[in-house]
Amino acid sequence: MYLAAATLLALTAGGGWVPAPSAPWDMLAGARCDFAVHGEPVVDEVVKRVVATDPDGSVRTVAYKGDLVVRVTNTGTGASYDADAGGSALVTYAKGGSQHWKVAGPVLVGFAENGGTLPRGLYIVDGLYTLDISATGYKTLTLQAGSVDPLCARID
Template sequence: MNLIAVILSVLSLLTGPSTTGWTPAPTPPLDRAAGVLCAFPVHAEPIVDHVVTKVLASYPDGSIKRDAFKGPLIVRVTNTSNGRFYDADASGSAIVDHAADGAQTWYVAGPILAGFRAEVGNLPRGLYVIDGLYRLVITADGHLTLTLGHPANVCEHID
């Protein structure tokens, strides 16, 4: 099955009327020093967070093999050196496959917020709102690979 077909399947699963089994998945605040994601220090904190998650499959030991996320999420990203901020819509829906080694494959429809450190992904260093239909692979050692999608670097909005 091609990537677009997988993502469209994700959309149909996540937009259905069922609310059974969904639990809140609060997003914690984030602080990063200058040079980690942006050239300046950043603070990110949800101002709207109604994200829910649901376990879709588990490994025999009970750990999560596949789960889903959906719901409104707006994250205020602030340049803490000058006070400028940007309210990032990260309200995408995703199904996440968890490999036994700790790697994750995200199949996403809509925007999420993702940080790319220098030389640890296929995008330059930055804090990105990624939108569209796409796949994001996070290896066990933290390397990120984005396939498709439309990334926009939030650092550029608050410099």
């Protein structure tokens, strides 16, 4: 079942938000792109709010929202692209380590070789969709409406 955009927006309204900064990251050649990649937030106004906990008090579901632009750079050539990744998401964390994301808007997602329903790469996924991440890291993207933009090709 897909989450309507209005439902997601309603669940991400209200108070109790705290900053959720994104750290810079590096990927070796072959991990996501054929070349080494560096990612660094150039705009990061993402906030999060716990919306559900388990009976033991552990976090179950977290809402995320806010502007995020990540500069993705080919470290070999210096070519870069500023990727809008400022979507809104509800992420449900399972005890076994899996995650279920309900998303409206753009999010930066990486896929390893044989690690999901998209080929190895870095992508901006935009629209209405779900992303299921198994405990082993396998990612299943179910796009209701939207687009998938391959970032490796933009900075090759």
